[in-house]
Amino acid sequence: MRLLNVHDLTLRQFNAANLPKYAITSHRWYEDQEASMRDLPNGLDMSKSGHRKVKGFAEYVRKNVEGIEWIWIDTCCINQDNSHELSEAINSMFKWYLHAQVCLAYLADVPSTSDNNTFERSAWFTRGWTLQELLAPKVVVFLTGNWEVIGSKGHYSRSITPVTLNVGKWLTPEVSSITRIPQTVLDDWHSHQHFSANAKLAWAQGRETTAEEDKAYCLLGIFGVSMSVIYGEGRQRARERLRDAVQASGEQLDLTMDAPASQCISPRGL
Known part of the structure; x- marks a missing residue:
């Protein structure tokens, strides 16, 4: 598993024996704007929305998630040009979300925390890949396009989180209403075996x-x-x-x- 350091934006390969605690990200892709693995050595291009988003994730974790120095972002932590690696990553991805300390879901089309209707109508809830990113993690913290905390879903978001961070309002009931997925599954993936x-x-x-x-x-x-x-x-x-x-x-x-x-x-x- 390849992770991105939040301090210097360098990549490092880890195996199961030495895997550190990490945060994982969820987001919609910007067409032709995303930062790939090959972009990182040359520095991020701040004129591109996807590149600013990578920097934003790193800054958010560095400033707000205590004890976490590594993050996983699909656009730049997978070598998209290597078909074997891409296939392996797709088959492993759910497990990576499941084992993350927290998932940060960046909803670029939600401008502020004051408009609940905007959250409900976010295109994030209509994408295929975001389904596993909603279900697998222990806790998902939803962020606005301005990196403000909207709230969170997950069992841990109601009591103690795996790491120290602001999880905001417990949104599992609202997310269940939006997605028609039972609250029990949203709060604890292990209950999926009943379905x-x-x-x-x-x-x-x-x-x-x-x-x-x-x-x-x-x-x-x-x-x-x-x-x-x-x-x-x-x-x-x-x-x-x-x-x-x-x-x-x-x-x-x-x-x-x-x-x-x-x-x-x-x-x-x-």
Whole structure:
């Protein structure tokens, strides 16, 4: 696992034996604006929104999350040019979110903490990859585009957090209403075992991904299965392989439930 140091923005590779405590991030990508691994040695370009966002995550953790010096950001902690590494990362990603001390969800389209309707309508709730980023972590702290704390979801956000930071208002009931995901699952992923594979598939209805195959790949960790990542295989083939992997684990998965977004009710009618 490759992590980014919050002090000097350098990358370092860790294995399970020496993995430090880390914060993990969740965000929507800016098209052609994101900082990649190859950008870091040359310094971030502050004219690009995605580069400013990486710096913002590092600054936020450095100033607000006590005892954490490392963060994981998908855009620059994965070598996107290496297909083997990308496939391995996608299969491992849910575990990385699960083991993080805290997940920081940056909602760029929420300008302030004073408008609840803006939070409910954030496009963050309509994306495929953000589903695992919502479900897996012990606690998710939602931040505005100005890096203000909106609130948090998670069991620990109501009592003691794994690390010291401001988690704000407990938002699990509101997030459950937006996403139609049970509060028990939002607060503690381990309760997922009480829900069928088809129930979990329903949580993804209406969510979109840029790459059509990612509609299947973003669900691997949620179903607890692994499979090779083959961009170019198409949505249908990726879905069928996902179904086969889930059924090989002993559950049934009805793909007819995974209707196109135009036939689904998106969160809050978005």
